[in-house]
Amino acid sequence: MxxxxxxxxxxxxxxxxxxxxxxxxxxxxxxxxxxxxxxHERWLMQFRADAERLANENLNDEADAW
Structure with a gap:
């Protein structure tokens, strides 16, 4: 509609x-x-917030999914 x-x-x-x-x-x-x-600006704001939140994430510390 x-x-x-x-x-x-x-x-x-x-x-x-x-x-x-x-x-x-x-x-x-x-x-x-x-x-x-x-x-797009809202998407970028969410992207930046996610990037900041995950900045210290180390994928080597995560168990392999397979």
């Missing part, structure tokens, strides 16, 4: 959209690209 989202941009939102838009890109395309970038 496709969701339809209503959006009433503020002046600041309009400025950001205008500055962020690529030539020939619609507002919807700009927003889609921004959402993908946000999703």
């Amino acid at each position: 496709a969701a339809s989202i209503g959006f009433r941009p503020t002046r600041d939102d309009e400025r950001i959209l205008k500055e962020a838009a690529r030539p020939g890109e619609s507002t919807s395309e700009t927003l889609r690209r921004a959402l993908r970038l946000l999703d």
Whole structure:
């Protein structure tokens, strides 16, 4: 089921959209690209947190799985 989202941009939102838009890109395309970038940023934050948590992990101390 496709969701339809209503959006009433503020002046600041309009400025950001205008500055962020690529030539020939619609507002919807700009927003889609921004959402993908946000999703990627969240993925990177989780990646960094996992890497920090596992920084001292030594796989040589683990039993072989086979």
